Amino acid sequence: MTATETTPSAPAAARTPLMTLAGVSQVFDTKAGPIRAVDHANLSINPGEVLCLVGESGSGKTTAARMAAGLAKPSGGQVAFAGTDIWSMNRRDFSTFRRSVQYVHQDPYASLNPTRTIQQTLTAPLLKHGVVKGARAAAERAAELLTKVDLTPPENYLPKYPHQLSGGQRQRVAVARALTLDPKIIIADESTSMLDVSIRISVLAMLGRLRDELGVGFLFITHDLAIAKYFGWNGKTAVMYLGRIVEFGPTPDIINAPTHPYTRALIDAIPEPDPDLTKTKGTGSLRSLEIPSLAHLPPGCTFHPRCPLFEGGLCDLTVPELVEIRPGQSAACHVVARDGAEPVRPDEPAR
Amino acid sequence: MVTSMPAGSSSTARAVRGGQGKPLLSIRDFKVEYRTGAGSTVQAVRGVDLDLYPGESLALVGESGCGKTTFGLGLLRLLPRLGHASGKVIFNRSDGTEIDVLGLDGRDLRQFRWRDAAMVFQGAMNAFNPVLKIRAHMHDTMRAHGRASRQEIENRAAELLRLVRLEPERVLDCYPHELSGGMRQRVLIAMSLLLEPEVLILDEPTTALDILTQRSVVDVLHEVRERLGFSMIFISHDLSLAAELADRVATMYAGRIVETGGVRDLFYRPRHPYTLGLIKAVPPIVGDLPDLESIPGGPPSLAALPPGCTFNPRCKYATEECKETDPPLFPVTDQQGSGHEVACIHWKDVHLDRQVRSEDMGTAS
Known part of the structure; x- marks a missing residue:
């Protein structure tokens, strides 16, 4: 596999990452007992890079993102920004951190204040954080930001209220708002999943441009591997299952040569926009379709009740660690770690 | 245990259709209007002609706001009070009777719904009564639409639940909130099939x-x-x-x-572009x-449609002519007899330059 050498982000790995999540866990106490929403996750993000976090609902994607954004304090492990633990920062550093990491939510119908015009929405953070001086400068900056997210001419949008805009336009405003404070990292939590197909691609293209032109890093959360592939092709992808990262590697490898049985099942299950091709897909050999409850996780590897590679006495005893299967690509699976990844399916071009 | 479907599983259904025979559902000049205020209306469906053949599966695709859901609701006469459907919808029962769907009312309409045509809605949670168990939903549905003994209903419900790969003993005594999203959707599919409808309309069955x-x-x-061999839209x-x-697909x-x-x-x-x-x-x-x-x-606002072809403001093939005429469906003449029709005057210039991945099996599909 040569993908790691050709990935543009490879040289950046030598530097200390701007943001790291080191062994972070989040445990929620509920009546049903403690729930491990995220369990020992390791992630790092750099400016200009994309890290995709994919998984089904309940896999802990959003909880991980909230910890990365400093919106939730991890129950274990450390979230570090520029080398410092964010929860031991002083007020000023923490404020700098919060400015540098911005969040774009899923639902642009809920994330914008309906009683504020777009201009008010965009100028409030500018004035509050003293990025610009005076209302006029703020308005100019707001117009500039709208141009950056392709809402042109900005005069048409500044006086409008969110209800006067379409879903795609609102999501662009939400991105413009995230850009007000010159962030280093944007956390995009299912930011395009509520948009129509045709609009989704243009919003993703706009985000890609921001990444390249402004050097913003992205923690890109999605349940849709096709979207992760499109947006994160030059970056890395982490696949989460029930709170754990089960596979991690360069996006092209994860998509075209997945090693973990869960990633394989996901990719096999996605219908293709191609009638002949899609008929070759299916759930394959998954042993069960029901996702176990986080409150009653199966022992050992949490995927074992569904896993086609399950081996009694191995998978149901200990939790597998993430180990490197191929250069740059690691998976948490006892069987794959022992036997190596199965060969790439013959219908896929070898890379 | 989950088994995957063999490739080309719908080939039998396709063979049944073949484009011939009597359509199960024949829709002509179907329109739906919503009243939006005093004397003003908006046309959400503007003249649809469509045939659905027995055993066929037809997909209706498009962005949100294109009238897809309104079309489905209109077919089953489930529109809200301010909506009005017009045109002609003929349903040919397998016993040979012909039903004018838009002319139905009272008992006949109730008979048509669920027994002839059933709908699976998008939000599986909202389609259930949250305070009733699944068993009660099954019984209510069966009793409302026909005479059946308790035991018959139990058997039928269990049979269908097994068909959608659920364990009846486990599911029947659950409240809707106790089931996962996928289970609810499958229960809904089972319920829609209780009365063996010939047409199933599914509105975004897997979204979310x-x-x-x-x-x-x-x-x-x-x-x-x-x-079961039903048709579906x-x-x-x-x-x-x-x-x-x-x-078959309709855009x-x-x-x-x-x-x-x-x-x-x-x-x-x-x-079509x-x-x-x-x-x-x-x-x-x-x-x-x-x-x-x-x-x-x-998509344009239905209250202010652009003149001519409604797609022309977004279309890169658009010419002056497109702003003047809203073209009807033309048959695509270089594929005779395929039933491929397109409403675009520039259709000959529109090509998808993408590789066809597997060998072309002709236009028989």
Whole structure:
């Protein structure tokens, strides 16, 4: 596999990452007992890079993102920004951190204040954080930001209220708002999943441009591997299952040569926009379709009740660690770690 | 244990259709208007002609706001009070009787719904009564539409639940909130089949479900259709799902069907710029990074449609002529007898320059 050498982000790995999540866990106490929403996750993000976090609902994607954004304090492990633990920062550093990491939510119908015009929405953070001086400068900056997210001419949008805009336009405003404070990292939590197909691609293209032109890093959360592939092709992808990262590697490898049985099942299950091709897909050999409850996780590897590679006495005893299967690509699976990844399916071009 | 469906599982259904015979559902000049204020109306469906043949699976695709759901609701006469459907919808029962759906009322309408045609709604949670157990839903439905003994209902419900790969003993005594999203959707499919309808209308059946859950619902649909042989119209904005489930696809834009044809014709040889745009906007999962393109702008407001072809402001093939005439559906003449029709005066210039991955099996699909 040569993908790691050709990935543009490879040289950046030598530097200390701007943001790291080191062994972070989040445990929620509920009546049903403690729930491990995220369990020992390791992630790092750099400016200009994309890290995709994919998984089904309940896999802990959003909880991980909230910890990365400093919106939730991890129950274990450390979230570090520029080398410092964010929860031991002083007020000023923490404020700098919060400015540098911005969040774009899923639902642009809920994330914008309906009683504020777009201009008010965009100028409030500018004035509050003293990025610009005076209302006029703020308005100019707001117009500039709208141009950056392709809402042109900005005069048409500044006086409008969110209800006067379409879903795609609102999501662009939400991105413009995230850009007000010159962030280093944007956390995009299912930011395009509520948009129509045709609009989704243009919003993703706009985000890609921001990444390249402004050097913003992205923690890109999605349940849709096709979207992760499109947006994160030059970056890395982490696949989460029930709170754990089960596979991690360069996006092209994860998509075209997945090693973990869960990633394989996901990719096999996605219908293709191609009638002949899609008929070759299916759930394959998954042993069960029901996702176990986080409150009653199966022992050992949490995927074992569904896993086609399950081996009694191995998978149901200990939790597998993430180990490197191929250069740059690691998976948490006892069987794959022992036997190596199965060969790439013959219908896929070898890379 | 989950088994995957063999490839080409719907071939039997396709053979039944063949484009001949009497259509099960024949829709002519179907329109739906919503009253929006004193004396003003908005046309959400603007004259749809469509035939659904027995055993056929038809996908209705398009962006949100194109009138897909309104069309489905209109067919089953489920429109809200301010909506009004007109035109002609003829349903040919398998016993030979012909039903004028828009003329039905009272008892006949109740008979038609669920017994002849049933609908599976998008939000599986909202389709259930949260304070009733699944068993009660099954009994209510059966009793409201016919005479059946308790035991008959129990048996029928259990049979259908097993068909959608659920354990009846476990599911029947559950309240809707105790089931997962995928389970609820499958219960809903089972319920819709209680009275053996000949047509099933599914509105975004897998939207908001996780990938593996979506796959299980899709596999269940393939399987029950194979087993029970009903026809279905399913409404989806997800083109991949249409490619997966449909024999025939109709693209809807601003309340009209702008292109219709066999699933392979539409995906490999789309001739309407809108269909082409939709296909180009969907990222495939296998292979290298594709070139994707978005369609500029959004669907027009139904209250202020652009003159001429409603797609012309977003279309890169548009000429002056397009602003003057709203073209009807033309047959695509270089594929005789395929049933491929397109409402675009420039259809001859529209080509999808994408590789067809496997050998072309002709236009028989």
